Amino acid sequence: MNEPATSTLPVQDARIYPRGGLDVLSRTEVARLRDASSGGMHELLRRCALAVLTSGSASDDPRAARDLYPHFDIQVTQQDRGVRIDLQNAPAMAFVDGQIIRGVAELLFAVVRDLAWTAIELGPEYATELESSEGITDAVFGLLRNARVLRPADPNLVVCWGGHSISRDEYLYTKQVGYELGLRGLDICTGCGPGAMKGPMKGATIAHAKQRKTHTRYIGITEPGIIAAESPNPIVNELVIMPDIEKRLEAFVRMAHGIIVFPGGVGTAEEILYLLGILLREENAHVPFPLIFTGPTIAAPYFEQIDRFIRLTLGEAATSRYEIVIGDAPEVAKKMFAGIRQVREARIAHKDSFYFNWGLSIPLEFQRPFVPTHEAMAALDLHHGRPASALAADLRRAFSGIVAGNVKEEGMRRIEQHGPFEIHGAPDMMQALDGLLRAFVEQRRMKIAGEYRPCYRVVA
DSSP, X not given: OOOOOOOOSOEEEEEEOOOSSOSOOOHHHHHHHHOOSTTOOHHHHHHHHHHHHTTTXXXXXXXXXXXXXXXXXXXXXXETXXXXXXXXXXXXXXXXXXXXXXXXXXXXXXXXXXXXXXXXXXXXXXXXXXXXXXXXXXXXXXXXXXXXXXXXXXXXEEEEEOOSSOOHHHHHHHHHHHHHHHHTTOXXXXXXXXXXXXXXXXXXXXXXXXXXXXXXXXXXXXXXXXXXXXXXXXXXXXXXXXXXXXHHHHHHHHHOSEEEEOSOOHHHHHHHHHHHHHHTSGGGTTXXXXXXXXXXXXXXXXXXXXXXXXXXXXXXXXXXXXXXXXXXXXXXXXXXXXHHHHHHHHHHHTTOOSSSOTTSOOOHHHHSOOOOOHHHHHTOOOOTTSXXXXXXXHHHHHHHHHHHHHHOHHHHHHHHHHOSEEEEOOHHHHHHHHHHHHHHHHTTOSOSSSOOOOSEEEEO
16 A cells, blocks of 8 residues: 655644533543554544544545645543643644634534544443344434534424535525525534535525524534545534444434435435335324425436436335425425424424434334445345335445445445445346436536546446
8 A cells, every 4th residue: 555645734733622511531431532453443533533624625535634634643631621632733724823713623522522422332332232223223312412412492403415516506506595494593404514515504604694593503413434525514513423324314314303305426315215214114104204305407307317216116105205396495495494393293292302303213224334345235135026115225225335435435445455336136226226326427426526436336
């Protein structure tokens, strides 16, 4: 393996003292954050910290920041006065006149907080507790509560999904929708990266300012494999790092009072299939959950293709769980606002909390972490005749594997060593999947920059 080139970018050392939930860590937590050996999390901490210190980066290569700042390091120390974080050779872009930017510091504290909690509360000694659906949901709740993002208040949180690599027109439309949501007092939660994850937050900031809304929430939920490729955008003011993609997805749907889907690539398709697979279960048939697919007029063919793929794979019943609104940002906001009112009424009627959707049934097959090896990808059962929910779970895994091969360092390493993943299934389903993926490539939805080399091969 080639050694990374020495960076010539400006760097800075710093010593900072977190506050607000990070005043005290146990010796065990600090030891695991410092230790890069077996059971330690130092390399993970270093990678995630570097991602937030380069917040706003336009790259989606998880190795780019590491190669640009090869000598960066972070150390966490517990002192009598609290936690101390030492940064060595940190990106100078995170500082102004020698002081770390406040928002960047808050995101850095969130990284340390969440990795410390994961190291202890989800450590190997608790593995048996994560073998049940209830145990995994409790773990998701615990991490969100520890991050202090679960707040008793009237339902007003809209999760926005969409691609990090989208066209300029699509990005401007996400801002327009965010603006309309903000005018109605709604807060925004996204995957925290660029593109469709940034646009709604940016639009909402202007609307919130016009409405003199002072307690604004722009929540970003990510996971270690994604954050290095999609560093948080500068508007995120509450960051949560979930341990894996499955817990990240569960956090989205448990916290959301409604979800808007903008144009995107394989990651967005994964999110759609995850949610529809859950909503199509009989136990969730009567759970109100506003779900709107939307984009500018030029995105109409994109959603037509997504809609056809859903009908072919999951059946016509799946279409009853979402609406498609094209080129009308105010209408999207009106429909979402009305849907959230129904959510509020249902939560009151069923005595369910506003801040965490306990009433939604999520089966273990949607919660158990999927490791996209070549063997696991080839073994996915993508054939007709299966229950829609079960098929959705495997389709979700297929897209998750492609995401890993595209932007996650471990997945990229597997592709380099063994070649593309192979995806097998029913001929008509594979033809539709291949067509969808080819469209993503042609529309440059797979990568922000550079020529895309497929990490997959669809086999009928």
